[in-house]
Amino acid sequence: MSLADRVETATELLNTTIVDRPRAVIVVFLLLTGVFVGGLGSVQVSAGGLDAFTDGLPEQEAEDxxxxxxxxxxxxxxxxxxxxxxxxxxxxxxxxxxxxxxxxxxxxxxxxxxxxxxxxxxxxxxxxxxxxxxxxxxxxxxxxxxxxxxxxxxxxxxxxxxxxxxxxxxxxxxxxxxxxxxxxxxxxxxxxxxxxxxxxxxxxxxxxxxxxxxxxxxxxxxxxSEIRQSMTDSLTIVMPVVILLLLFFLVVAYRDPIDVLLGLVALVMTIIWTFGFLGYARIPFSQQMISVPVLLLAVGVDFGIHIINRYREETERGFTAVEAMREANDQLIVAFIIVTVTAVFGFGANVISTLAPIQNLGIASAVGILFTFLLFGVFLPAAKLVSDDLRTRLGVPEFNSAPIASEDSVLGRVLAFPAQVSQYAPTVIVLGLLLSGGVMGAYGSGVGTSFENEDFLPPEEIPAYLTELPEAVSPGEYTVTSTINLLDDKFGSSQGSTVTVYVQGNLKQDHALEALAAPNDNPPEPLAVGPGGQAETQSIVTVIKSHANQNEEFAELVARNDQNDNGIPDQNLDLIYDELFSSSASDRAEQYLTEDYRSAQIEYRTDSDASQTEVTAGGSAMADRLRFEATATGSVVVLAAVMDRIFQSAIQGLVMAVALTAVFLVLIYGILERKPLLGVVNIFPILVSIAFLLGTMRYLNITLNALTATILSISVGVGIAYSVHTTHRFIDEYDAATGAHEAMMVTLTGTGGALFGSMLTTALGTGALALAITPILGNFGVLIGLSVTYSFLAAVVALPPAVLLWERLHQWDFELLARLRPVMS
Structure with a gap:
């Protein structure tokens, strides 16, 4: 038996179980829900601030x-x-x-x-x-x-x-x-x-x-406390909005209260399963995790709209309920599996990040998507069959069971318009999309990165529309941001920041103090803030010089042990240190040298106009010049290190998500349909949408931060669903005799309606995160809403001409084989 036959057998077995034993399926899922309920009490809540990202970094360990x-x-x-x-x-x-x-x-x-x-x-x-x-x-x-x-x-x-x-x-x-x-x-x-x-x-x-x-x-x-409070307030504000939006779109899509109720039950079970898993896996629920339930709810509604809409299409063709569900599942279950696997690749790609909170987000969202598939791809069809059976027995009328769009509907004609236009110049359209995507991608490559406390904290002034909310959901009072701003205003340096070099070694060696001071004469530009372009430092050397200016006896001791008369002793350093630590300058000395004389810190003042990256590079350069084991650290260096890892996470996650998704789609279409190039066609729209998303991020001045860094790979996971559903329906409708154009027209008037409905629910549902208290969640909500919109538009606009080009290549392959066959024989 071939691999394709095995996959077909497995999906048929799953479909048969759903259709023939729906009550047993429902019982199993309800029992599993009871199991996951047990994990809810173990969910840990983490503030998830800066410390969660800096833990374990070498720069942070040095600062500690x-x-x-x-x-x-x-x-x-x-x-x-x-x-x-x-x-x-x-x-x-x-x-x-x-x-x-x-x-x-x-x-x-x-x-x-x-x-x-x-x-x-x-x-x-x-x-x-x-x-x-x-x-x-x-x-x-x-x-x-x-x-x-x-x-x-x-x-x-x-x-x-x-x-x-x-x-x-x-x-x-x-x-x-x-x-x-x-x-x-x-x-x-x-x-x-x-x-x-x-x-x-x-x-x-x-x-x-x-x-x-x-x-x-x-x-x-x-x-x-305030980070936790902002998490609670954000959930209190966002989740009702998300639920109301999803409920509205469920009503619009299903137009039947019983179907709406089934969709809500599946959504609640999805959240219970996901949070129960977090509890059992001891994965803390942090501020970044607020995006997970919102994503899962939106994707779940997407799956639900597809299955109910396709089921209704089949019943309109005259099939009985069981036959219609069998037919709908037979056509959709493979698409659901493909979407789920690619979504797991997109969400799970964040697991490779070196930052624990991003790893946890990747695990939680990937597992959540698996649960979403099981509940909406297996439980919901079974529940739909049982509910329709009970409806028939009890004589409950159907309110509206028509699909969302048809060929005769205005929506159907609008969605089919790009496919209609594509037949005239598919090559020109594809090249135009490649060019525009390349320009947007190049522009978006300059998107900035950021990592600062303000990302996690509520703003100093809560927006007016939030303060006008009813008391039950109105956010509390926040003071942390205003206090931090007060500290910056009253105690912050107007002369730039500082970078610290942590030095370890035997600092009693004769050359030690000279070695600490030697790099100061020719420092990197961000540190050249002293007279004549020298470094301006505070260290044990400056303490010795300061105390020598105030104490004649100590000055004589330093002079006797200063062979080159530069004010820095270069012999009998243990005696110098002993005298210093027993004097009135001991408090200052302890700030820069440990009592065992084996560790020291040097503080360098930096140029106020220098960026974090430049300051970090300058500090690292100074550390490399010292003749001891030395590490650049300090708040600026630690934040720059996290920013660097955030950028790496974004790029590596995107590359992994796209690569795994492309390979999987090529293999799966090759195995199941003998059309491997359709996998490449599937990837084309998502690449265009990501390029436009990057360009939009830069235009809106939204940086890659602790949460938005995940948006690129998540966009692959969420956005690929639109291309997969469209392509899978196209394969079902495609017949070489009628051609790709006709198949795509039928696809967009049928599946296109479900895609449009799921786009609205996902974009507006996830976009509701823009109402969250903290900026990090608000920006993520805006970006995920844009990503979903771009992915839908790309599936409708970019996929038709790409499919038409695929058909031409497909035909050329057959013609070439037909010509070669006589020669080879």
Whole structure:
């Protein structure tokens, strides 16, 4: 038995099971639904912010080591910290500092908040006035007893200390002793297993709200809480819209309440199966995952419209219900399988990504599509037969069982128009589509990439149309984005960002400090921001030079061990370090050199006009020049690394999806129909639609980010369905005697109607994601809606002329074989 015969036998067996034993099929699916219901309780919800994408990256691991080894101005040994951000006309007045100390005192009184320590203007200034002050109560008493003059003098004494200046806004003026904002960092002593920092920061905010002034409690707990809240609000807003749209199109497509009910049941079962799988597989439901149920609902309706529409076509031809369903399934089940496999290739191609959230999205959507096929390709036909049987027995009338479009309908004539035109100049049309697609693809190749916190966070101002929604679905209040904007405004650098190089090795070697400073004279352009084009750095070298300028005894020690008189010691470095770490500069030294003298960090200021890519390349170049093991890191480098992987994921996913789909279609059409070139014809429209999608992305300034990077491969998975359904129906109608043109005309007036209906449901259903709270989901909704629209148009406009060209090649092959046969014999 040939492979084609085996495939035909398997599909006939499946079709026979559906048609002859529909009740047994329904029972099996209901039992399986019960099994998947058990997994719903295990679904984990993940905030899915930046950390989910940076976990495991070498650049992030280097930054983690820097954070762990070097204590900055307000870093803590634990990640359990809360930042208290105060804004006022002047946060350095005696009254403002006392308020900060009193707030810390109230937080410290709450045992459940487990405040371990605090760092900020109030504690630092109090300790400058009274070194024995080590508790919030002592800070308050010290500040209350000090005169305004004493406080101003203490601030001026600390004006060069980064531990103070790092906690004050950019407008800090040591002369007038003023600043408009401050950050006080509270460190908490929670066990490793503690995971409810959100509640802690909410309680601290409540304490701050009871006191005077504007204070915001900010931290990872607050951020994760609002990301989770935005996910919930997005689902609450989007899903009813999606369901209402799908319900509307189900009503329009089916025009029968019982059929609409069957479609809704299949949709609900699809969601239950998919989420149950996520629970059993321990795949977290993140912000990106919100797109999965929307996609599955839209694709499921697509399948449902095709099966019901084709079933009605057969009943109109005079078949009984069982015969009509057998005929419809016989014609559609192979198409459904092809669509499912190609959709799995498109969605599942994201599994090759090196970023875990994109991998999870690929797994969830690919498995979900398999479930969609089973429920709409097997369960729905069986349920339709049983419901029609019960309808007949109970005498329930049919409301409308006509197919969506016919040759005589306006829609049918409109859809057939491209096929009518294609017969006159198919070659010209195909070449025109190739040219326009090439131009759009070339233009779209310049689409940007982005990866930033704002992608995952709700906007600072919620759109007015969302705030006018009923209270039950109205979004909550969000403060994180406005707080981040405040931090950028008050504490962000106007002189560019910084890049850090993490250095490991024996830094007691005589050449060590010279080696750290050597690359500074000729740095890459993004780092050449100092006098004479030199690098402007902060490192253990700058700490040594600074302390030498302030301490004569230390300066003499450095001079004795500086053989080339450049201010950098090059012998007895362990003695230099020992003296430095035992001096008043020890705090600054610890920021750049570990106590074992084997790890260091160098901070390079970068050009404010340099891009993330340029800064990253400059940092990597500096790391390569050092004579130690060195890694460029820092927030800019980490984000650039993720952006690079996002772009790679997009391109690799697209290439894999197209390659697997093309090979599969060539093989399947070759095996089943002996027409392998139809597989290439099938791919042509989707390539055109993706080219136009890329061009549109660039035109609309929508970048490839953590979610939209998946759009290219997903477009293959979703869009190929339109070409496959059209081609499969064409094969059923094609007869060499009548020709491809006539077959395509029948195809577009029949299947074209179902395609149009499924395009509307999918485009508008997935496009409803544009209503989501967060920009990342909104942009994805816009793009998937455009992708579906382009795929439908390409199937209707690009496929007919391509099929006509295929027919000519097909005929040439037969004519060539006919001519060669006598010669070969």
């Amino acid at each position: 080591e820097v954070t762990e080894n070097f204590e900055g101005p307000f870093q803590s040994d634990t990640q359990d910290t809360t930042q208290l951000i105060r804004t006022d006309s002047n946060v350095l007045t005696k009254q403002a500092l006392v308020r900060d100390a009193r707030l810390l005192e109230r937080v410290g009184e709450r045992a459940d908040l487990r405040m371990e320590s605090a760092s900020g203007p109030a504690p630092i200034i109090a300790q400058q006035l009274n070194p024995s002050a080590t508790t919030p109560e002592a800070y308050r008493r010290t500040l209350e007893r000090a005169s305004r003059t004493e406080i101003r003098q203490a601030v001026r004494e600390l004006e060069d200390e980064s531990r103070l200046t790092g906690s004050l806004s950019n407008d800090f003026n040591p002369t007038s002793v003023s600043a408009s904002a401050s950050i006080t960092t509270v460190s908490h002593d929670f066990p490793v297993s503690f995971d409810d920092l959100t509640a802690v920061q909410t309680d601290i905010q409540a304490i701050a709200d009871d006191g005077p002034g504007d204070v915001r409690a900010f931290g990872s707990g607050t951020t994760e």
